[in-house]
Amino acid sequence: MDLARLMSFVRIVEAGSLSSAGASLGVSQPTLTRHLADLEQILGAPLLHRTGRGVVPTEAGQRALVRARSILAEAERMRAEVTSERRIPSGPVLLGMLASVAEALIPTLVPRIQASFPDIRLRVREGFSVQVEAWLAAGEVDLGVFNTARVVRTGAAAEDLLSSTLVLIGPPDAQLGTSEPLRSLNGRDLILPATGNNIRRSVEDACARIGFAPKVVFELDSVNSIRRLVSAGVGWSVLPEHAVVEQVGAGNLKAAKLREPHLVQHILLAPTKRRQPSSAVQAVMRLVRDVAHERSPPPSARVNLD
Secondary structure, eight states, X not given: OXXXXXXXXXXXXXXXXXXXXXXXXXXXXXXXXXXXXXXXXXXXXXXXXXXXXXXXXXXXXXXXXXXXXXXXXXXXXXXXXXXXXXXXXXXEEEEEEEHHHHHHHHHHHHHHHHHHOTTEEEEEEEEOHHHHHHHHHHXXXXXXXXXXXXXOOSSSOOEEEEEEXXXXXXXXXXXXXXXXXXXXXXXXXXXXXXXXXXXXXHHHHHHHHTTOOOOEEEEXXXXXXXXXXXXXXXXXXXXXXXXXXXXXXXXXXEEEEEESSOOXXXXXXXXXXXXXXXXXXXXXHXXXXXXXXXXXXXXXXXXSOO
């Protein structure tokens, strides 16, 4: 097994056909076919299933794809570190991030990285916290930004990045004060992330402590979809302030801080413990911290929360 065969396999899956993969790699189709056959023989299982529209990975192929990408990324990190004569951070950095945090930070973070470290190749993978923590634990990402309402089990040394108040959100014509008691959720049609999500867990636990269960009518694993449905008047939701500040400012949502109790989402930054962070990873960590602190709104900029 070598890197060329792994790269061929990954490109075939990403392109969906041998011909497209060959064109992107500058390799003939017979060579790709041979690479794939060699890899399947080594692993002892078929990796691709041929369909009328191309190829898709088999179940074994999906597992091999995760490992192949990890091996190739590690090889690229090693190459970048060994060949970097000027010690300028370079190479790939894979950042796993909450979608709502990515929306707030990425527009500033990416230009900052391009200006300060043009040889760093950033890739952002968005997901919910439970996914980001799993990616960190498996070494599938170099860095993770996630929230927590419990003990972190990534094995990583997590640090506080920022905190965000949880707010009740409603449609633009909603009658909301600057703050609302948590008990006001009782009986409302709520649109929340799926069970297991940290925000969902925080809301359900807090409601249970004061004697009621929230009425969840829809479960959506998309912050953007939740905001759209709430704006359309389909229901209400609870989200962190940073995820709705622009929509509230634009008049598409109303928001009120929850009290009795006050709920806060703690957002953490951590590197994977599966390998030592490269100079590029450390550089991106510093910039993530800087941008997060810049983006944390002062009290005067918060919406309906004071």
